[in-house]
Every structure is written in structure tokens, then in C-alpha cells.
Amino acid sequence: MTEAAAFRVIRARARRKRHPLRRWYRGNERAILSAAGIVSFIAAWQVGSDAGLISKFFFSSPVEVAAAGALEVQKARFWEDVKISASELAIGSLAAVLLAVPLGIAIGWYRRVSLTFDPWLNFFNALPRVALIPLVVLWVGLGFEMKTIIVFFGGFFSIILPTVEGVRTVDRQLLDVARSFRAPERLIFTSLVIPGTLPFIVSGIRLAVGRVLAGVIIAEFYAQTAGLGVMIARSEASLQSDRMLFGVLIFTMLGIVLTEAVGIAERYLQRWRPSLDLEEAA
Amino acid sequence: MRSGHLALSARGVQMQYRDRGTGKTLLAIENVDLDVPDGAFVSLLGPSGCGKSTFLKIVNGLLPATSGEIKLHRVAKGREDAMVFQDAALFPWYSVLDNVAYGLVCAGVTRGEARRRAAPFIELVGLKGFDDKYPYQLSGGMQQRANLARALAVDSAILLMDEPFAALDAQTRELMQAELLRIWNAAKKTVLFVTHQIDEAVYLSDRVVVMAARPGKVIADIEIDLPRPRPLSVKRTPEFAVYEERIWRLIAGEYEQARAAPDAAS
Numbered sequence: 282m283t284e285a286a287a288f289r290v291i292r293a294r295a296r297r298k299r300h301p302l303r304r305w306y307r308g309n310e311r312a313i314l315s316a317a318g319i320v321s322f323i324a325a326w327q328v329g330s331d332a333g334l335i336s337k338f339f340f341s342s343p344v345e346v347a348a349a350g351a352l353e354v355q356k357a358r359f360w361e362d363v364k365i366s367a368s369e370l371a372i373g374s375l376a377a378v379l380l381a382v383p384l385g386i387a388i389g390w391y392r393r394v395s396l397t398f399d400p401w402l403n404f405f406n407a408l409p410r411v412a413l414i415p416l417v418v419l420w421v422g423l424g425f426e427m428k429t430i431i432v433f434f435g436g437f438f439s440i441i442l443p444t445v446e447g448v449r450t451v452d453r454q455l456l457d458v459a460r461s462f463r464a465p466e467r468l469i470f471t472s473l474v475i476p477g478t479l480p481f482i483v484s485g486i487r488l489a490v491g492r493v494l495a496g497v498i499i500a501e502f503y504a505q506t507a508g509l510g511v512m513i514a515r516s517e518a519s520l521q522s523d524r525m526l527f528g529v530l531i532f533t534m535l536g537i538v539l540t541e542a543v544g545i546a547e548r549y550l551q552r553w554r555p556s557l558d559l560e561e562a563a
Numbered sequence: 564m565r566s567g568h569l570a571l572s573a574r575g576v577q578m579q580y581r582d583r584g585t586g587k588t589l590l591a592i593e594n595v596d597l598d599v600p601d602g603a604f605v606s607l608l609g610p611s612g613c614g615k616s617t618f619l620k621i622v623n624g625l626l627p628a629t630s631g632e633i634k635l636h637r638v639a640k641g642r643e644d645a646m647v648f649q650d651a652a653l654f655p656w657y658s659v660l661d662n663v664a665y666g667l668v669c670a671g672v673t674r675g676e677a678r679r680r681a682a683p684f685i686e687l688v689g690l691k692g693f694d695d696k697y698p699y700q701l702s703g704g705m706q707q708r709a710n711l712a713r714a715l716a717v718d719s720a721i722l723l724m725d726e727p728f729a730a731l732d733a734q735t736r737e738l739m740q741a742e743l744l745r746i747w748n749a750a751k752k753t754v755l756f757v758t759h760q761i762d763e764a765v766y767l768s769d770r771v772v773v774m775a776a777r778p779g780k781v782i783a784d785i786e787i788d789l790p791r792p793r794p795l796s797v798k799r800t801p802e803f804a805v806y807e808e809r810i811w812r813l814i815a816g817e818y819e820q821a822r823a824a825p826d827a828a829s
Contacts (some may be wrong), residue, residue, distance in 0.1 A: 454652045461623050461646045462669035462717065472665070476656040553656040553697045 341523040346530070349523035359512065363531065366497055366508040369425060370535065373432025374493050381440035382482055388441075389448025390474060406442060410434045410496070414503050428500035428508065435496030439489035440482065447481025448474055483547045490539045494532060568636060570721045570753040571599040571622065576631035578617055578779075590778035591617055594631075597772060597781070599721070599755055601636065604747060606756045606764035606771045608810065610818075614779025615757045619646070619723050622755065641718035642670070649725045651706035653698040659685065659709050660694040666717035684712040687746060704735040711746065721753040728763065740766055741795050748792065761814075765789075765806045766798055773810060775817040783813050 299307075306313060323343045329335040330342035337345070353359045388395045388402070413434065417427045451474055459469050501510025513528035578592035592614040599605045607615040620626040622633055623646045635643040645666060653662045660678055663685055667677035685694055688708040698706055707727055714722055728736045740763060747754060758764050764771045765787055773783040787806060789797055797803055 454648065454650060455654060457625055458646075458648060458652050458654075458665075459669070461625055461648075462666040464669040465671075468669060472654065472657075472668075476654070551656075553699070555699045 337522075338520070339522060341526055345523040346526045349521070350527040350530070353524065353527055362507060362509045362512050365425065366501065366510065366532075367535065369428045369432055369497050369500075369508065370493055370539075373429045373496070374436050374489065374539075376429075377433050377436030377440055377489065377493070378486065381437045381485075382444055385441040385444025385482075386448050386470075386474060386478065389445040389478070390470075395445075402438075402441065402445070406438050410438070411499055414500060418504070423504040423506050425507075428497060428504060431500040432493045432496040435492035436486075436489040439492050440485040443481040443485035443488070444478060447478035450481075451477045479550055483543065483550070486543050487540070490536060490543065494536050494539075498532065568601050569598050569634075570601045570603070570636045571597070571755065572634045573597040573618075573622070574632050576618065576621060576628050576633060578614060578621065578626070579629045592621075592628075593778040593780045595774075595779070595781055599753060601720075602751065602753055603769045604754045604756065604767055606758055606768040607774060608758055608761065608764040608771050609774030609779070610759060610776050610814065612779075613774040613776035615759075615774055616649070616725050617779070619725050619755065619757050623723055636720055638720045641720070642666075643719060644721045644723055645714040645717045645719035647707075647711050647714045647722060647724040647727045649727065650730055651698070651703070651710040653706055653709055653713075655698050658695050658697060659690060659701070662698065662709055663712045663716050666713055670717060681712070681716045684716045685709075687715065687749060688712040689742065702735075703731050704739055707731065707739060708742075711743070715746070715750055715752070719752075721755060724754060724756045726757055726759065729758070729760075736763070737795055743767065744791075744793060761807050761810050762798060762803075765803060765810070766793065766795075771806075771810060773813050775814075775821075777821070782817060783810075785810065 326335065326340070327343045330337050330340065335342075341349075384398075388398050410431070414427075414431060417430050421427050421430065455473050455477070456469070459473055464472065497508070498510045498513075501508040502514055505511055505514065509528050509531055513525050516522075516524040516528065574596055576592060576595040576597075577590070580589045580591055581587070582589055595614075595618060597605075597607075597618075607618065609615050617626065621628045622635070623644055625646075637643065653659075654665065657665070660681060661674075664672075664674070664677035664681035667680055668674060672680070682694070685691060688711055690705060690708050690712065693701065693705065698709070701709065710727065711724075714724075728739050731739060744767060754767075756764070756767060768787050771783075771785045771787060772781055773785065774780065775782045785806070789800075789802060789806075
């Protein structure tokens with residue numbers, strides 16, 4: 282063995298100047314790849330159903346769904362359904378947040394409140410909420426109220442449990458700081474408990490988006506009175522898979538809008554957190 | 564600076580815990596007497612488990628002692644005492660300015676007025692221009708500066724410091740020690756400083772109170788007669804080394820004793 286062979290040499294590498302197109306791609310990689318994924322899925326669906334590989338009866342095709350949608354948005358009944366479903370969602374979810382957050386904070390903070398409510402929380406969390414639908418129908422009938430209550434149940438427990446957990450894990454050292462400076466009780470809540478619990482509340486609300494959507498659909502299926510769920514169910518009865526899929530698409534959009542709204546609120550409320558940017562990390 | 568009276572006077576302070584597992588009573592602090600004259604810089608030095616941080620929390624009112632008495636000299640305005648915490652313990656959702664103003668807000672000062680009064684202390688600790696930054700945007704040393712400014716802002720008679728530089732790297736720690744002396748000199752505070760580092764205690768203090776562990780008790784009270792102002796180079800002088808050696812021998816001797824009589828130590 283020669284002297285030189287005893288070393289593994291690691292050389293510096295000059296950054297090569299990349300082609301502008303390649304740089305544009307690197308800069309927008311996420312948008313380009315996700316768009317490509319969606320476009321190719323839709324294209325495969327369309328081509329497959331045109332070629333007869335995919336049954337139009339069961340799965341329709343993108344063009345037919347679009348056509349059904351174009352027809353649907355001209356009907357007053359459709360907008361009425363959207364309005365009803367959106368109102369049930371909005372009122373039920375808002376009530377869930379407004380009740381779950383303060384109650385969750387009280388349960389997490391005050392030991393006696395916690396001891397009193399814990400069994401109930403566990404009971405209702407274990408209970409499959411859809412099983413309550415017939416009971417709620419008995420109370421308030423098949424209308425708007427019943428569906429809103431089901432939405433509320435779906436959201437409330439998804440939010441209250443993480444909220445309680447968040448309050449219980451509030452930073453003990455910061456609590457020492459607050460007590461050391463003789464912070465009044467109200468200030469301990471506004472300066473420490475609420476901001477410290479906020480990430481938990483937000484993740485609860487994130488979880489709740491899925492639950493409230495499922496709640497509104499199931500309740501509308503059950504009641505068969507009004508709303509987008511009814512439109513989907515009726516389309517099934519008349520074997521219109523294109524119209525059904527359009528209804529599903531509208532629900533999905535409602536879900537996306539809600540998730541995005543939560544995301545925007547989260548970024549605004551948590552400016553004090555170091556941002557974990559995927560692009561930056563890569 | 565020194566008006567002759569005592570800023571803090573502790574007599575027979577004792578702290579007992581009941582161990583939940585064994586049901587036995589543990590003595591964390593045994594019969595501590597301590598006098599801190601107004602304007603002095605006094606360190607409590609000892610190994611971990613000697614109850615020095617616990618003593619500080621008792622003075623601050625975070626923990627009640629099981630017996631004994633502590634007198635803090637009452638001041639006309641402001642608080643008697645304010646704590647500088649071990650890990651900077653800043654509120655991550657507050658800007659530097661709001662963190663420094665926190666103690667004032669707790670005292671009932673309006674947020675605007677608290678911010679106005681906090682601003683000069685941000686400058687004093689060398690954080691000028693960082694008012695609007697969030698804690699995660701600061702280095703460990705800068706976070707400790709904000710932690711110190713928060714305690715200074717409430718204008719207390721005595722400053723309680725709980726190993727504030729323990730988590731910093733060695734170079735930043737030395738720098739912060741020198742900074743602390745500069746700020747102490749400017750703010751004219753009484754300081755009770757808890758540490759486990761001999762050189763830190765000797766460099767900063769007028770007096771070093773040495774504690775032993777299990778149970779925590781005072782074993783020596785040493786006057787540090789080094790001229791002020793003290794540049795960091797003081798640490799390289801023979802006089803400094805003599806103090807370090809003396810304290811080290813005390814602590815090592817206590818450790819040997821504890822090893823020789825394990826029953827007494829447990």
C-alpha cells in the first residue's frame with residue numbers, strides 16, 4: 282500500500298449553475314407534483330371510462346360529474362340544500378367550540394370540576410354518537426335542530442378532550458413565574474393557561490372538522506328532510522352516480538374550506554412559534 | 564449603596580418533606596440562618612440536593628417553610644423580592660418587551676405603562692433592538708438577559724437568582740457573569756445568588772455561603788475580599804485561586820465525611 286492510499290479524500294464541490302427551467306421546478310416542486318397527481322388521476326378516470334374499462338354506471342366520469350354539477354348549480358333547490366347543510370355545520374361547530382373550550386379549561390384547571398366531570402367525559406367519549414340520533418329525533422324531530430345537535434356532538438368531544446389535556450400540561454415553570462410575580466388569577470388564565478392550551482385546542486378543532494362533516498351527512502341521511510346529504514341519497518335512489526359524486530365533491534370542498542380556515546387561524550394565533558417549513562428543511 | 568440594614572434575615576429555616584412512598588420524613592433544609600445586608604451580593608453555593616434552590620423559593624414565597632422565619636426589608640415602593648429563574652422561563656407567546664413587562668402587569672400596571680417602564684431595562688441588559696422578537700429567536704444568553712430584565716423591571720429591593728447561567732456554555736457564562744456585575748453596579752440591587760459553581764460564586768460575591776447536602780445546611784460563610792470592579796481577569800489571580808481552593812476543600816471535606824459515615828448521610 283502506498284502512502285496516499287491511507288487517506289480517503291473528501292473534496293469540496295462547486296455549486297453548478299442549474300438550468301432556469303430546473304430551478305423553476307425546484308422552487309415550485311410541491312405545487313407542480315400535487316397538480317400533476319390530481320390531473321393524472323382525473324385523466325386516467327376519464328380515459329378509463331371512455332374506453333369502457335371503468336363502469337360509467339357505478340363510477341361516472343369527470344366530464345359527466347362536471348355536467349351534472351353545471352346543471353345542479355342552476356337549481357334553486359341545490360343552493361337551498363347547500364345553505365341548510367352549511368348552516369347546520371356552522372351553528373353546530375360554533376356551539377361546540379364556544380362550549381367545549383371554556384368547559385375544557387375549567388375541567389383541566391380546577392381539580393374539583395375535573396373530578397366531577399371526568400366520568401361523564403369518559404362515558405360520552407366511549408358512546409358512539411350516531412347511536413344518539415334516534416333519541417335526538419324523539420326530542421326535536423327530523424328538522425334542522427336535530428342535525429345541528431348531531432354536528433355539535435361530533436365537534437364538542439373532539440375539542441374538549443385535547444383542551445383538558447392541554448390545560449393539564451401547562452408549563453409548570455411558567456406557572457412558577459406567574460406565581461412568583463403574584464399574578465392575579467385572571468392574568469394566570471390570559472397570560473399562561475389559554476395561550477399554552479391553544480395548540481391543543483387548534484388540533485382538537487382540526488380533528489373536529491372531520492367529525493362535524495360526518496355528523497351532518499349521517500344526520501341528513503337519517504332525516505331525509507333537506508340538505509346536501511339528502512341530495513346525495515336521492516341521486517342514489519335515481520341511480521345518478523354523476524350527481525352523487527358532485528354532492529360528495531361539494532362536501533369535500535366544505536371540508537377543505539373549514540380545514541384551511543383553521544390553518545389560517547392557527548398560523549395567526551401562533552406567530553410566536555418557530556415555523557417548521559417543509560421546503561426549508563428539505 | 565449600603566445603608567447598613569439587612570435586606571434579608573432568615574432564622575432557623577427548616578424544610579421537611581414526607582416521602583409518599585416510604586412515609587418517612589426527609590429533612591431538605593436544616594436550621595438555616597442567613598443575613599444579607601442591603602446592597603450586598605451574596606451567593607449560596609452547594610452541590611445539587613443541598614436545598615439552595617428550595618431556600619430561594621421559600622424566600623420568594625413559592626414554597627412555605629415548615630419552620631423558621633424570614634424577614635425581608637420592606638420598601639416604600641415596588642416589591643420586596645423578584646426572582647430570576649434557572650431556565651430563562653420566558654413566555655414563548657410574548658415578545659421580549661412583553662416578557663420584561665410581565666412582572667409589572669402582574670403588579671396591576673396597565674400594559675402600555677408596563678411596556679414604557681420595561682424599555683429602559685431592556686437597554687440596561689443589552690437587548691436594545693430586540694423588543695419585538697419572540698424568545699425562540701434569541702440565543703440562550705440573550706434569553707437569560709431578558710429573564711434578568713424582567714426581574715429588574717419590578718424594581719424590587721432584593722434580586723433572587725436561581726442558577727441563572729447553569730444552562731449556558733462556558734464562554735457565554737463568563738461573559739454573563741461580567742455583565743451581571745456591570746448591571747448590579749448600575750441597578751444597585753441586593754442579590755442572593757444560587758449556584759453550584761465555585762468560581763462563579765467567588766467572582767460575583769461579597770460573601771459566599773457554602774451549603775452541604777442531605778440535609779441542606781450552612782457549613783461556612785466566607786467573605787470575599789477582592790477589589791471591585793472585578794474584570795474577568797481576576798479569575799486568573801493567585802488571590803482568587805486561594806478562595807477557590809479553600810471552598811473546594813470545604814466541599815470535598817464534607818463529601819469525604821459523608822462517604823465515611825453513609826448512615827448519617829442517608
